Amino acid sequence: MVCFAISLRNLTTDQFALVQFKDRIADADPENVLANSWKASTSVCSWVGVSCGVIHERVVALNLTNLNLTGTIPPHLGNLSFLLSLDLSSNHFFGHLPEELGHLHRLRIFKLSFNDLNGEIPPWIGSLPRVKMLEMGSNKFTGTVPRTLVNMSNLEILNLGFNQLFGHVPSSILNISSLEEIDFRDNSLSGSLADDFCVQLPNLEVLRLAVNELSGNIPSSVGKCCNLQILELKANEFSGVIPRSIGNLTQLKGLYLDDNNLEGEIPEEIGNLLKLEELIIQNMKSLGGNIPISIGNSTMLEEIGLYDNNLEGNLPPMTNVPKLEKLLVWGNKLSGYIPSSISNASMLKRIEFQKNFFFGPIPNTFGNLRHLERFQVNNNNLTTGSAIQGWSFLSSLANCRNLNLIAVAGNPLKGVLPTYIGNLSTSLQYFYAYNCELKGNIPMEIGNLSNMLLLSLDNNKLSGSIPTSIGRLRNLQGLDLTSNKFRGPISESICGLERLDSLYLSSNELHGPVLACLGDMVSLRYLSLGSNRLSSAIPSTLWNLKDILQIDLSSNYLNNSQAIDLGDLRSLVNLNLSRNLLTGNISSTIGGLLTLLSLDLSNNKLHGYIPQSFGGLISLEFLDLSNNNLSGLIPKSLEKLSYLNHFNVSFNRLEGEIPANGCFPNFSSTSFMNNSALCGPPRLLVPPCKNNIHKNSKIILHALRLYGTR
Secondary structure, three states, rough: OHHHHEEEEEEEHHHHHHHHHHHHOOOOOOHHHHHOOHHHHHHOOHOEEEEOOOOOEEEEEEOOOOOOOOOOOOOOHOEEEOOOOEEEOOOOEEEEEOHHHOOOOOOEEEEEOEEEEEOOOHHHHHHOOOEEEEOOOOOOHHHHHHOOHOOOOOOEEEOOOOOOEOOOOOOOHHHHOOOOOOOOOOOOEEEEEOOOOOOOOOOOOOEEEOOOEEEEEOOOHHHHHHOOOOOEEEOHHHHHHHHEEEOOOOOEEEOOOOOOOEEEEEHHHHHHOOOOOOOOOOOOOOOOOOOOOOHHHHOOOEEEOOOOOOOOEEEEEEEHHHHHHHEEEEOOEEEEEOOHHHHOOOOEEEOOOOOOOOEOOHHHHHHHHHOOOOOEEOOOOOEEEOOHHHHHHHHOOOOOOOOOEEEOOOOOOOOOOOHHHOOOOOOOEEOOOOOOOEEEEOOHHHHOOOOOOOOEOOOEEEEEEHHHHHHHHOOOOOEEEEEEEEEOOOOOOHHOOEEEEEEEEOEEEEEEEEHHHHHHHHOEEEEEOOOOOOOOOOOOHHHHHHOOOOEOOOOOOOOOOOOOOOOOOOOOOEOOOOOOOOOOOOOHHHHOOOOOOOOEEOOOOEEEEEHHHHHHHOOOOEEEOOOOOEOOOOOOOHHHHOOOOOOEEEOOEEEEEEEOOOOHHHOOOHOOOOOOOEOOOOHHHHOOOOHHHHHHHHHHHHHHHHHHHH
């Protein structure tokens, strides 16, 4: 009977501690999990998240992970003296940790990750010597990593990542030989790693120190962590060379050294890592040399990320990487031919070779990569080889039915777009072939690419008319055909592209009218038709595009049948109607465009006054009204335009005093030249204003009179 009473009393103690916990979050249990389960009428051992031991009938585990609970952790949990596992992760607990939790001497698992706990990690954490798993990541803990962790001699997993910790990584941690995983990611830890790092950590499998402020060399002793599987040191300030001893980590699966200050070369010993799955050494301009040929020995590789370094030489053969999915080497100084052996890596999904110095033809063997999703070789010196070969690599890529992006821009490929471009996968969404010296027409078959989102063929020598089949690209959001030699009218089929966000057709030889139906394209944000031979009245429907950001109709032969009313263009940022045949007055409604940064109406035949309402263009930085027939005064309201840094009203018939305040002292004489009767200070090379002459004359006459009385 005595033993039963003691057991009951102890279980009652546990129940009381849990009730106190429940009371702390009574109003923050949105799922009512505890309210519905934790009832006095039922045994505490049957409550949700509570487990009891068989022998002592005491609470041994409390698992309330991911229940969306909010509140502070009460000190009463420290009375759960038989507790082996405490998991409150993935909730919204806040505040400091109560020191009473330091009484849980039997605790093995302590998980508090993904909450809003703050304050310092308390030193009493070291009084829990049996804990094997300590996870406190993704909170708001501050301060330093407590040195008392060294007392947790059974610790296997230590996760303090994604907090706000600072200071050094305590060298005492290196004496916890049982450690298998250390995660200090995304803090503000600084200093260097001890030279004997890893010497006392024979069981370490995961070391994550990414996104801190650690510096110094990567210690060569890292090669003694012989069981290491993940080494993540990215986004720190490590310097020096990559130690060759990394080649001793034969169990390594993931190596992440990117975004540091490392220099020298990638060691050949990388090829010893036969179990390596991810190799990420990128974004370090001091890292040069060749890519080790031995990299192809790692048959388990799934990702090679060596981009944005200073690597040079040829890309090594990829003959023995059957699992490789990502090959990212862009932004280096690699040269030579693109090896056709890449097609042996049959699982490749992403090829990113852009911004290098590769030359020669694009291999026709990439069609063997049936899983390919992104093909980026832009900004190299690639060619199409013989005239017969042409763009035949596109025919090969037609076998890649998952292909989402093709970028070959910025290469002197020349030639013409073949009709079999229409055989490419309908999964294709992005096609970049700008600045490729292309000639000829766009084939009608391009309309087969029904899921295309962005088509960029600008800065080529394409000619003929814009094919009507583009109107079949119903999902298209961006069309850029700038700087080609397209002729003929703008096809009305373009107006059917209801999702089009950007339409760039400037610097061609298009003629005919600006289509009124463009005003029905409510998704349009950027419209650029400048530098063509368009001739018509600007359709008033364009001013219905209330969300448009940029309109460029400059350098055409456009006119206006009535004053241009832009009052509803509430989002307009840039408007360029310069070098056209516009006449009449400037509408005062333009003054209501609060978001407008640039307005260019120069080189037209506009007359009348500059509207006073222009003083309301509070965001304006650029205003050019030059080469028109404007008359009257320059409104003083323009002095309020504090961001205006370019102003030109030259070659008009303006008169009166040039405003002197606000932004106007920053403008030179070229802003005002060749007007009929402007006046102002001598620096603007205009006559002085008459009222100032009269005022100066009175001063001089008064001075003479005073002098004469002496």
